[in-house]
Amino acid sequence: MPLTNTELRYYDSNVLRLPADKRSEYHEQVDRLIGHLTEKIRDHTSFRVLRVVKAGSFAKHTILRKTAEDPLDVDVVFYLKGEESLDQETYEGLSEQIYEFLIAAYPNKTVEQFMIQKRAATVVFTGTGLSVDVVPVIAKKGRPDYGWQFGLDGSKTLTCAPGQIKFIKTRKDVDADFRTLVRLGKKWRNRHIDDLKPLKSFMLELIMARLLDRDGKVAKLEQRLCDFFLYIAQSELKETISFAENTLPLGAFKNPVVIIDPVNSYNNVAARVEEAERISIVEKARESWEVAHFASAENDTEVWKELFGPRFKVEE
Secondary structure (H helix, E strand, O other): OOOOHHHHHHHHHHHHEOOHHHHHHHHHHHHHHHHHHHHHHHHHOOOEEEEEEEEHHHHHOOOEOOOOOOOOEEEEEEEEEOOOOOOHHHHHHHHHHHHHHHHHHOOOOOEEEEEEOOOOEEEEEOOOOOEEEEEEEEEEOOEEEEEEEEOOOOOEEEEOHHHHHHHHHHHHHHOOOHHHHHHHHHHHHHHOHHHHOOOOHHHHHHHHHHHHHHHOOOOOHHHHHHHHHHHHHHHOOOOOEOOOOOOOOOOOOOOOOOEEOOOOOOOEOOOOOOHHHHHHHHHHHHHHHHHHHHHHHHOOHHHHHHHHOOOOOOOO
């Protein structure tokens, strides 16, 4: 017998979803970091902070509560004005300054580690395990929600954090279970991270959005989860995914997987997925569809645990 919507919502609410008290705690921790960095950028650089946006899964309410296999991260986007003729060297200098500001703000006893990644400086707090990615974005003149995000390889991408948050909220407004489905997908991804690591959170959210746009709000959550596995398996991720929000023309891409950012039609959010990784994701989705189909037919919670891990439960 298939799992009921009530059972899957129970699993989401009691095991997957970030509790309200923890969300408040993390907001406070991030707000202190924002306050410190805003002051330092203002006083010690030529840039001006126009706005700060909490972004990523945390802002979209698709984040999972922290476990050993489920990391807890918040993207904090600093929209900056200045350096009209910004180049890569200047941007790298700014990133280094932000890194130094963070080092000075948090002694080693309160922060586990600092690092500079491809597009952000990252802080991991020891107490909560919260990972914060500080993302400097150079505001685009005349488009206040948009800005240029630089990579360490010299590339730059036009992004819109508020637009990405709005995109997910729009789907949630159509379907109250949309975020539940996304969290189920993320838990599946994290449980099988060896095969699915290239399937980043935003890519997963966009695939779920593609299915909602295509099929509408289907009554059964279990069916929709199985449709997610089946879509990946049958399409083999060879179908270009785009949305009504995309402005035309779309960019031309030659990557193995093409999932177009709804706020930038020239940005393929799956550009870093290689061919061997695409095949791995497709095979795991095909295998997972078979497991889910068998678990449903047998009404066997233990089989569902093969997909979601030992903490899977649908009742007290």
